[in-house]
Amino acid sequence: xxxxxRPSNKLRLVVLSGAGMSAESGLQTFRASDGLWEEHRVEDxxxxxxxxxxxxxxxxxxxERRQGVLAAEPNAGHLALVELEKKFDVHIITQNxxxxxxxxxxxxxxxxxxxxxxxxxxxxxLLVYDNHGEDIQMGDTCELGSQLRPNIVWFGEAVPLMExxxxxxxxxxxxxxxxxxxxxxxAAGLVQYAPANAKIFVVDPGSPKINxxxxxxxxxxxxxxxxxxxxxxxxxxx
Numbered sequence: 001x002x003x004x005x006r007p008s009n010k011l012r013l014v015v016l017s018g019a020g021m022s023a024e025s026g027l028q029t030f031r032a033s034d035g036l037w038e039e040h041r042v043e044d045x046x047x048x049x050x051x052x053x054x055x056x057x058x059x060x061x062x063x064e065r066r067q068g069v070l071a072a073e074p075n076a077g078h079l080a081l082v083e084l085e086k087k088f089d090v091h092i093i094t095q096n097x098x099x100x101x102x103x104x105x106x107x108x109x110x111x112x113x114x115x116x117x118x119x120x121x122x123x124x125x126l127l128v129y130d131n132h133g134e135d136i137q138m139g140d141t142c143e144l145g146s147q148l149r150p151n152i153v154w155f156g157e158a159v160p161l162m163e164x165x166x167x168x169x170x171x172x173x174x175x176x177x178x179x180x181x182x183x184x185x186x187a188a189g190l191v192q193y194a195p196a197n198a199k200i201f202v203v204d205p206g207s208p209k210i211n212x213x214x215x216x217x218x219x220x221x222x223x224x225x226x227x228x229x230x231x232x233x234x235x236x237x238x
Contacts, residue, residue, distance in 0.1 A: 009090065010087070010088055010089040010142045011087075011088050011173040011174060011237060012060060012088070012091065012171055012173050012174070013084055013088040013089065013090050013091070013172065013173065013174040013175075013233070014090075014091045014092075014093060014168055014169050014172040014174070014176070014177045014194075015081055015090065015091070015092045015093065015096050015175075015177075015178060016093050016094075016169075016175065016176070016177045016180060016190055016191065017092060017094040017095070017096060017101070017178050017179055017180065018033075018094070018095045018096065018178070018179045018180025018182060019095065019096065019180065020096070020102060020178070020179025020204060020205075020221070020222055021075075021077055021078070021096060021100075021179035021180075021222050022096050022098050022179070023071075023179070024060050024075045024077065024179075024221060024222055024223045025066075025072040025073060025074065025075045025078075025098075025100055026072050027068055027069065027072050027098060028068070031095065034096060038232065042062060042155060043155075044057065044068070044150075045057060045058055045061040045062075046058075046061075046154050046155050047154050047155050047156050048154055048156055048157060049156075050154075051149060051154070055138065055147065055149075056138055058149075058150075059135075059136050059137065059138065059149075059150075062116065062136070062150040062152065063135040063136065065097075065116055066116050066117065066120075066133060066135070069098040069099065069100070069116055069117070070133050070223070072098065072100065073099075073100075073103075074100045074101075074103050074104035075222065075223050076222075076223040076224075076226070076227055077178065077179075077203075077221075077222035077223050077226035077227070078100050078101055078103075078104035078106070079105075079224075080226045080227040080230040080231075081101070081104070081106055081226065081230065082104050082105040082106055083230055083234065084096055084230055084233065084234070085106070085107060086184070086234070087234055087237075088167045088174070088233075088237075089232075090106065090107070090108060091108045091168050091172075092106050092108065092109045092110065093110045093112060093165045093168065093169070093181060093190065094109060094110070094111055094112065095112050095113050096111070096113070097111065097113055097114055097115055097116040097152055098116055099116070099117050100116065110161055110164060110165055110168070111161070112153070112161050112165060113152065113153045113159070113161055114150070114151045114152035114153045115151055115152075116150065116152065117130060117131060117132070117133060118130055118131060118150075118151035119131045119136050119140070119148040119149065119151055120142075120148065120149060120150075120151040121142035121143075121144060121146050121148065121149075122142075122146045122147050122148070122149050123142065123144045123145075123146035124142070124144060124146075127142045127143065127144070128151050129142070129148070131148075136148050136149070136150065162189055162190075166190065166191055166193045167193075169190050169191070169193040169194050170194070170195065171195075172194050172195065172198050173195075173198060173199070174198060174199050174200075174201070174233070174237065175191060175194045175198055175199070175200045175201070176200075176201045176202075176203065176226075176229070177191060177200065177201070177202045177203070177204070177210070178202075178203045178204065178225075178226060179203070179204060180221050182205065191210055191212065192211075192212075193236050194212070197214075198214070199214055199216075200214060200215045200216070201215075201216050201217075201218060201229055202215060202216070202217045202218065203218045203220060203222060203225035203226055203229060204218075204219070204225075205219055205220060205221055206219075226235050
Protein backbone atom coordinates (compact mmCIF):
# COMPACT_ATOMS: atom_id res chain seq x y z
CA UNK A 1 0.00 0.00 0.00
CA UNK A 2 1.24 3.47 -0.87
CA UNK A 3 2.43 5.35 2.21
CA UNK A 4 1.87 9.09 2.26
CA UNK A 5 5.06 10.28 3.87
CA ARG A 6 4.96 13.86 4.96
CA PRO A 7 7.79 16.37 5.02
CA SER A 8 9.33 16.48 8.49
CA ASN A 9 7.65 18.77 11.03
CA LYS A 10 4.90 19.95 8.66
CA LEU A 11 1.26 19.61 9.61
CA ARG A 12 -0.83 17.84 6.99
CA LEU A 13 -3.59 20.05 5.58
CA VAL A 14 -6.15 18.39 3.31
CA VAL A 15 -8.43 20.48 1.11
CA LEU A 16 -11.68 18.94 -0.15
CA SER A 17 -12.81 21.15 -3.03
CA GLY A 18 -15.98 21.13 -5.09
CA ALA A 19 -17.90 22.94 -7.79
CA GLY A 20 -18.22 26.24 -5.94
CA MET A 21 -14.45 26.62 -6.23
CA SER A 22 -14.58 26.54 -10.04
CA ALA A 23 -17.80 28.53 -10.33
CA GLU A 24 -15.96 31.65 -9.22
CA SER A 25 -13.63 31.26 -12.19
CA GLY A 26 -16.71 31.41 -14.41
CA LEU A 27 -17.14 27.69 -14.99
CA GLN A 28 -20.70 26.44 -15.04
CA THR A 29 -21.36 23.64 -12.61
CA PHE A 30 -23.81 20.80 -12.40
CA ARG A 31 -26.75 22.05 -10.39
CA ALA A 32 -28.74 19.34 -8.68
CA SER A 33 -31.72 21.64 -8.17
CA ASP A 34 -32.76 21.72 -11.83
CA GLY A 35 -30.76 18.74 -13.06
CA LEU A 36 -29.35 20.80 -15.94
CA TRP A 37 -25.72 21.38 -16.87
CA GLU A 38 -25.20 24.01 -19.57
CA GLU A 39 -28.82 23.48 -20.69
CA HIS A 40 -28.36 19.70 -20.97
CA ARG A 41 -29.97 17.08 -18.80
CA VAL A 42 -27.18 15.37 -16.91
CA GLU A 43 -28.62 12.01 -17.97
CA ASP A 44 -27.99 12.99 -21.61
CA UNK A 45 -24.33 13.96 -21.31
CA UNK A 46 -22.75 12.56 -18.14
CA UNK A 47 -23.72 8.90 -17.80
CA UNK A 48 -22.55 5.63 -19.39
CA UNK A 49 -26.04 5.31 -20.90
CA UNK A 50 -25.68 8.70 -22.59
CA UNK A 51 -22.35 7.62 -24.07
CA UNK A 52 -23.87 4.40 -25.39
CA UNK A 53 -26.84 6.26 -26.86
CA UNK A 54 -25.21 9.35 -28.39
CA UNK A 55 -21.41 9.50 -28.07
CA UNK A 56 -21.18 12.44 -30.46
CA UNK A 57 -23.32 14.58 -28.16
CA UNK A 58 -21.25 13.56 -25.14
CA UNK A 59 -17.97 14.37 -26.91
CA UNK A 60 -19.32 17.73 -28.08
CA UNK A 61 -20.48 18.57 -24.56
CA UNK A 62 -17.09 17.83 -23.01
CA UNK A 63 -15.22 19.53 -25.85
CA GLU A 64 -17.16 22.68 -24.97
CA ARG A 65 -16.41 22.21 -21.26
CA ARG A 66 -12.71 21.81 -22.08
CA GLN A 67 -12.62 25.02 -24.09
CA GLY A 68 -14.31 26.75 -21.16
CA VAL A 69 -11.62 25.50 -18.79
CA LEU A 70 -8.87 26.68 -21.13
CA ALA A 71 -10.43 30.14 -21.17
CA ALA A 72 -10.85 30.29 -17.38
CA GLU A 73 -8.24 31.46 -14.88
CA PRO A 74 -7.50 30.30 -11.32
CA ASN A 75 -9.21 32.60 -8.83
CA ALA A 76 -8.06 34.10 -5.53
CA GLY A 77 -9.16 30.95 -3.70
CA HIS A 78 -7.00 28.68 -5.86
CA LEU A 79 -4.03 31.01 -5.51
CA ALA A 80 -4.38 31.30 -1.73
CA LEU A 81 -4.26 27.51 -1.31
CA VAL A 82 -0.83 27.49 -2.98
CA GLU A 83 0.45 29.81 -0.25
CA LEU A 84 -0.30 27.11 2.33
CA GLU A 85 2.43 24.91 0.84
CA LYS A 86 5.05 27.18 2.37
CA LYS A 87 4.18 25.89 5.83
CA PHE A 88 1.94 22.82 5.43
CA ASP A 89 2.03 19.45 3.70
CA VAL A 90 -0.97 20.27 1.47
CA HIS A 91 -3.06 17.67 -0.33
CA ILE A 92 -5.99 18.79 -2.47
CA ILE A 93 -8.73 16.25 -3.15
CA THR A 94 -11.13 17.74 -5.66
CA GLN A 95 -14.44 16.77 -7.21
CA ASN A 96 -13.67 19.20 -10.04
CA UNK A 97 -12.55 18.02 -13.47
CA UNK A 98 -10.74 21.24 -14.43
CA UNK A 99 -7.02 21.92 -13.95
CA UNK A 100 -7.29 25.25 -12.13
CA UNK A 101 -5.67 23.98 -8.92
CA UNK A 102 -2.64 22.81 -10.91
CA UNK A 103 -2.47 26.00 -12.96
CA UNK A 104 -2.51 28.03 -9.75
CA UNK A 105 0.55 26.05 -8.62
CA UNK A 106 -0.75 23.40 -6.22
CA UNK A 107 1.60 20.41 -6.22
CA UNK A 108 -0.49 17.52 -4.87
CA UNK A 109 -3.95 17.31 -6.45
CA UNK A 110 -6.14 14.21 -6.60
CA UNK A 111 -9.11 14.38 -8.99
CA UNK A 112 -11.89 12.10 -7.74
CA UNK A 113 -14.09 12.63 -10.78
CA UNK A 114 -11.41 12.60 -13.47
CA UNK A 115 -9.72 15.22 -15.63
CA UNK A 116 -11.20 17.13 -18.54
CA UNK A 117 -7.71 17.49 -20.07
CA UNK A 118 -7.32 13.72 -20.42
CA UNK A 119 -8.89 11.12 -22.68
CA UNK A 120 -9.04 7.41 -22.10
CA UNK A 121 -9.60 4.20 -23.98
CA UNK A 122 -13.06 2.67 -24.01
CA UNK A 123 -11.42 -0.77 -24.17
CA UNK A 124 -8.97 -0.39 -21.28
CA UNK A 125 -9.60 2.30 -18.64
CA LEU A 126 -5.91 2.24 -17.68
CA LEU A 127 -4.95 3.68 -21.07
CA VAL A 128 -5.13 7.41 -20.32
CA TYR A 129 -3.76 10.21 -22.49
CA ASP A 130 -3.07 13.91 -22.03
CA ASN A 131 -4.97 15.52 -24.88
CA HIS A 132 -3.30 18.93 -24.41
CA GLY A 133 -6.64 20.71 -24.56
CA GLU A 134 -7.52 19.26 -27.96
CA ASP A 135 -11.07 18.22 -28.77
CA ILE A 136 -11.89 14.50 -28.81
CA GLN A 137 -13.66 13.49 -32.02
CA MET A 138 -15.47 10.37 -33.15
CA GLY A 139 -12.82 8.20 -34.77
CA ASP A 140 -10.06 9.25 -32.34
CA THR A 141 -8.76 5.94 -31.00
CA CYS A 142 -6.37 4.51 -28.44
CA GLU A 143 -3.53 2.18 -29.41
CA LEU A 144 -5.95 -0.75 -29.23
CA GLY A 145 -8.12 0.85 -31.88
CA SER A 146 -10.98 1.75 -29.52
CA GLN A 147 -12.78 5.08 -29.46
CA LEU A 148 -11.44 7.59 -26.94
CA ARG A 149 -13.76 9.09 -24.29
CA PRO A 150 -13.20 11.86 -21.75
CA ASN A 151 -11.34 10.62 -18.67
CA ILE A 152 -14.28 11.58 -16.49
CA VAL A 153 -16.12 9.60 -13.83
CA TRP A 154 -19.72 9.79 -14.98
CA PHE A 155 -22.80 9.50 -12.81
CA GLY A 156 -23.34 5.83 -12.13
CA GLU A 157 -19.66 4.91 -12.45
CA ALA A 158 -17.34 3.87 -9.62
CA VAL A 159 -14.93 6.42 -8.13
CA PRO A 160 -11.68 4.43 -8.08
CA LEU A 161 -9.52 7.14 -6.48
CA MET A 162 -11.58 7.04 -3.28
CA GLU A 163 -9.21 4.30 -2.17
CA UNK A 164 -6.30 6.74 -2.43
CA UNK A 165 -8.22 9.67 -0.97
CA UNK A 166 -9.41 8.09 2.28
CA UNK A 167 -5.90 7.37 3.69
CA UNK A 168 -4.81 10.93 2.89
CA UNK A 169 -7.71 12.38 4.90
CA UNK A 170 -7.10 9.86 7.69
CA UNK A 171 -3.71 11.49 8.37
CA UNK A 172 -4.93 15.09 8.27
CA UNK A 173 -4.20 17.57 11.04
CA UNK A 174 -6.42 20.18 9.37
CA UNK A 175 -9.22 19.68 6.84
CA UNK A 176 -10.57 22.53 4.73
CA UNK A 177 -13.83 21.92 2.86
CA UNK A 178 -14.42 24.50 0.12
CA UNK A 179 -17.13 25.01 -2.47
CA UNK A 180 -18.96 21.74 -1.91
CA UNK A 181 -22.31 20.99 -0.37
CA UNK A 182 -20.99 17.59 0.74
CA UNK A 183 -24.04 15.82 -0.65
CA UNK A 184 -22.36 14.03 -3.58
CA UNK A 185 -21.31 10.57 -2.45
CA UNK A 186 -18.93 8.91 -2.10
CA ALA A 187 -16.86 12.10 -1.80
CA ALA A 188 -19.17 13.47 0.90
CA GLY A 189 -18.13 10.66 3.21
CA LEU A 190 -14.45 11.60 3.00
CA VAL A 191 -14.55 14.14 5.82
CA GLN A 192 -15.57 11.36 8.22
CA TYR A 193 -12.14 9.76 7.70
CA ALA A 194 -10.45 12.74 9.38
CA PRO A 195 -8.93 11.93 12.78
CA ALA A 196 -11.04 12.86 15.79
CA ASN A 197 -8.62 15.63 16.78
CA ALA A 198 -8.38 17.19 13.31
CA LYS A 199 -9.55 20.79 13.00
CA ILE A 200 -12.15 21.16 10.23
CA PHE A 201 -12.98 24.38 8.42
CA VAL A 202 -15.84 24.77 5.95
CA VAL A 203 -15.77 27.68 3.50
CA ASP A 204 -19.11 27.85 1.72
CA PRO A 205 -21.89 30.45 1.58
CA GLY A 206 -24.45 27.67 1.95
CA SER A 207 -23.01 26.61 5.34
CA PRO A 208 -23.18 22.84 4.77
CA LYS A 209 -23.62 20.80 7.93
CA ILE A 210 -20.92 18.36 8.96
CA ASN A 211 -21.64 15.92 11.72
CA UNK A 212 -18.35 16.44 13.54
CA UNK A 213 -17.58 18.20 16.81
CA UNK A 214 -14.71 20.51 15.86
CA UNK A 215 -16.04 22.30 12.77
CA UNK A 216 -15.81 26.00 12.03
CA UNK A 217 -18.02 27.30 9.21
CA UNK A 218 -16.99 30.37 7.23
CA UNK A 219 -20.09 31.31 5.25
CA UNK A 220 -18.35 33.07 2.38
CA UNK A 221 -17.50 32.38 -1.24
CA UNK A 222 -14.16 30.74 -1.94
CA UNK A 223 -12.53 33.88 -3.30
CA UNK A 224 -13.23 35.75 -0.06
CA UNK A 225 -13.19 33.06 2.58
CA UNK A 226 -10.14 31.06 1.53
CA UNK A 227 -7.59 33.92 1.41
CA UNK A 228 -8.68 35.09 4.87
CA UNK A 229 -8.55 31.59 6.31
CA UNK A 230 -5.18 30.87 4.70
CA UNK A 231 -3.71 34.04 6.20
CA UNK A 232 -5.04 33.01 9.60
CA UNK A 233 -3.73 29.45 9.36
CA UNK A 234 -0.27 30.59 8.31
CA UNK A 235 -0.22 32.95 11.26
CA UNK A 236 -1.57 30.68 13.99
CA UNK A 237 -0.97 27.02 13.16
CA UNK A 238 2.65 26.97 12.05
